[in-house]
Amino acid sequence: MQLADTFRMQFDRLLWEVVSISDGVVSPDVIQSGEVFTQYTINAELATSYYTGVNIPYDLTRAEMNLMGDRNYPLSQELEQQVYEINERAIELTESLIQFKSTILSNVLSCKMYSVNYPLLIDHIKREAMLYLKMVKFLQSREIINIENEVLEQELFWNRIMAEHSKFIRGLLDPTEEILINTANNFGNEFDQLAEEAKAAMDNSIPFSQVTADSLEATKAIRDFKAQGTQGILECKVKSIIIPLLGDHTLREANHFLRLLKSFSR
Numbered sequence: 001m002q003l004a005d006t007f008r009m010q011f012d013r014l015l016w017e018v019v020s021i022s023d024g025v026v027s028p029d030v031i032q033s034g035e036v037f038t039q040y041t042i043n044a045e046l047a048t049s050y051y052t053g054v055n056i057p058y059d060l061t062r063a064e065m066n067l068m069g070d071r072n073y074p075l076s077q078e079l080e081q082q083v084y085e086i087n088e089r090a091i092e093l094t095e096s097l098i099q100f101k102s103t104i105l106s107n108v109l110s111c112k113m114y115s116v117n118y119p120l121l122i123d124h125i126k127r128e129a130m131l132y133l134k135m136v137k138f139l140q141s142r143e144i145i146n147i148e149n150e151v152l153e154q155e156l157f158w159n160r161i162m163a164e165h166s167k168f169i170r171g172l173l174d175p176t177e178e179i180l181i182n183t184a185n186n187f188g189n190e191f192d193q194l195a196e197e198a199k200a201a202m203d204n205s206i207p208f209s210q211v212t213a214d215s216l217e218a219t220k221a222i223r224d225f226k227a228q229g230t231q232g233i234l235e236c237k238v239k240s241i242i243i244p245l246l247g248d249h250t251l252r253e254a255n256h257f258l259r260l261l262k263s264f265s266r
């Protein structure tokens with residue numbers, strides 16, 4: 001538990017540094033996408049701090065909300081060096097976090113440890129950390145990517161993540177929330193199918209643009225569902241054991257995937 005808290009504080013510190021050099025440099029698309037913050041983030045953080053006693057630095061979110069974007073900012077060598085150093089520390093920190101998540105997962109799976117989190121949730125956040133690590137390492141290597149392969153890999157990854165979110169939501173709703181449980185279940189099935197589509201496109205059995213278009217439509221729908229759900233939880237209108245910040249987090253990930261999909265369909 002103490003180790004988890006240390007990781008949280010180290011990542012908060014890293015994020016502070018990122019925010020402190022991002023003003024006027026960050027892509028406007030990213031700031032406006034709703035993946036960094038949503039209209040619910042601060043309230044979700046306040047409620048979650050209150051429920052858990054964890055000190056969530058919502059002033060960090062405030063700072064993110066004040067960032068100005070600029071697409072054409074000329075990159076200085078100094079900034080490039082700062083980014084390089086932050087990335088090196090992000091790699092180191094993320095590698096130990098993945099190790100930590102792997103240990104917890106294997107302890108839970110071998111019944112040496114009990115967790116209120118589903119084992120799939122621990123596996124899910126471990127895969128997210130692994131994707132992040134892969135992308136930061138890739139940036140550091142300065143290699144050129146094969147866009148088409150990368151797009152399908154991202155679509156497979158995020159469709160699977162959206163399917164899992166749906167199933168977590170389904171399982172954390174109060175049993176009386178039948179309509180919402182059904183909706184979440186349908187999203188789970190739909191995104192399972194989309195993940196299969198992305199796999200099929202990798203073998204060239206269906207066109208690549210088809211998966212992007214289908215994923216875009218489904219992700220808009222699940223984004224709306226998650227936004228309503230997060231609002232409902234914050235307003236105490238949805239019965240569940242979903243922590244408010246988890247609701248907002250899944251919404252931000254849907255917004256992230258939407259931004260990727262829009263850029264892939266250009």
Ligand SMILES: [Fe+2]
Pocket residue numbers: 125128249250253
């Ligand atoms: Fe996530």
